[in-house]
Amino acid sequence: MLRVRSPQDLGAGLVFTLIGLAGFYFGTDLTFGTAARMGPGFFPVLLSGLIIAIGLVLALKGVAVEGPPIEPVQLRPISFIVAAILIFGFLIESIGLALTAVLLTIFAAYARPEVKLRETILLGVGLAMFTVLVFVYLLGQALPAWWGR
């Protein structure tokens, strides 16, 4: 049984190898061409090959050489922050900046424990007023301030 000595290196190696394989696989659909007449697939396939090589070396290093452990992943911050971004993206057109700003603030706030809901809503309303004023009315960016425009 192989023992993982450096989880960071092994992880990075696997990610790189996967990216390289994907690049290679989808790159082979493109014409490779010859060196003198490089096709659209030439450089991508070349790069993918190099990425796979680096990935494999790193993965090998991960089982052969001692290294630092991976810091534990905390799901709460990343999932709430990403959710906040996506919610903003999918709602802004229909309900406008003012409301989405409040929603984003609430979602973002739940990325950490001990949320003070009142404070968060106040912050959200404040940010909403500020951003609507500055970005929509002052800078005239193409953002809807309210629903239905």
Next chain:
Amino acid sequence: MEFDLLQNLATGFGAAVSFKNLGFALLGCLLGTLIGVLPGIGPIPTIAMLLPITFGLEPLSSLIMLAGIYYGAQYGGSTTSILVNIPGEAGSIVTCLDGHAMAKQGRAGAALAVAALGSFLAGCVGTVFIAAFGPPLAAIAQEFNSPDYFSLMVLGLVTAVILAHGSVLKAVGMVLVGLLLGLVGTDVNSGLTRYTFGVSELWDGIDFLPLVIGLFGIVEIIRNLEQPTLPRPQFSAKMRDLWPGAKDFSESWRAVLRGTALGSILGILPGGGAVLAAFASYTLEKKIAKDPSRFGKGAIEGVAGPESANNAAAQTSFIPLLTLGLPSNAIMALMMGAMIIQGIQPGSAVMTKRPDLFWGMVASMWIGNLMLLVINLPLIGIWVRLLSVPYRLLYPAILLFCVIGIYGTNTNIAQLVLCAVFAVFGYILLRFGCEPAPLVLGFILGPLMEENLRRSLVISRGDPMVFLERPISAVLLAATVAIVVLIVLPQFRRTREEAFQE
């Protein structure tokens, strides 16, 4: 020659000094400092977050504002390092060592003032450096052919990788992934789309903004939120007096000059830049000090030297970008991205075809430095108060501005999805010990590298020896090999590790 230099600078100041442009420079400096001073946010995320604001402006104004943001962000970073010991980026770690020690002794004002004055002097020298060395370098760049450019990019990427901290192998991997990501979209040569998976938003390639904001801005927020205690300033230091005493001046002016000289030179090197310069200067000051044991306990030279060096290098690292079109570090890659969005392809052509733009930008760097000095120094009190705003109130605001910035530039949901994807991607890679900076360098150079490789091989009818037959290219590749050999040598490797440990 000298006459040219003055005349060129005059052109620059003529273009840059207008009521409007000075306003943008000021605004840039203020915003840059405002974000840069927030604990845990270094210059790269700051610039990434503020990029969208500059898009609506005309090219020169936008570059001027961007330069202001850059200097502001750097200065803001020094302020946080000194006052609360939270370095925003690797380069400021050095400032933390003695700067924060000074703050603890109640000499925060002196440290901040010396940092600002040293930076200003270094900025002035750096500006003259660009004015003096820009044109000759651009003239050399005119001799460059595709193979030379390709080799230059190889050299630049290799040095950038070596000077990055962390594992060299991982940095190489990140550069390559960046290069590959840079190729997504329509291939200019064949008109075919690559790696777009039928998503029409990707036909023009991956947008720069969601990529950098996702990788730097959002990941930064997530990382801060993972800390058990949110970054929170604890300063016992009081701002007794802002101005350094005569003793401080006499102790630091030599360090400022040395740092400026060192930084100016290190900034030009491909792969060099502010971070390297700060480290090198700190090491130098410690080496030549009569009493090295004072360092780390509030030696003013330990602030003056690195702060001057990093600003000088911040200035001169524009030289390879503006003359050769080669960004030497991630910040320059951001600048290049912004220029491309403005329709300017950085390189020697900018200087000949748009002298007002080139010299205007050079002049604006100096103006930016001056603004920092005359406006930010008196405002330190306000920045300090900003530091005491709790992070739980700050990060939703930062996130909202990031998101509006991305969405506001082209009102497309796909960009936000992309940003979220890169945030997750960057987060995972960071967990595996991979820094995102080399990826951005690769990303911005991807299409250029491919194009130059293609052209080189067309000229040589497919013979890769062309890279060794052309003298410029051969020299550049020889330099690359020499550097690679150096890092493989165990002795150098140890020095490098020690340098990053400090």
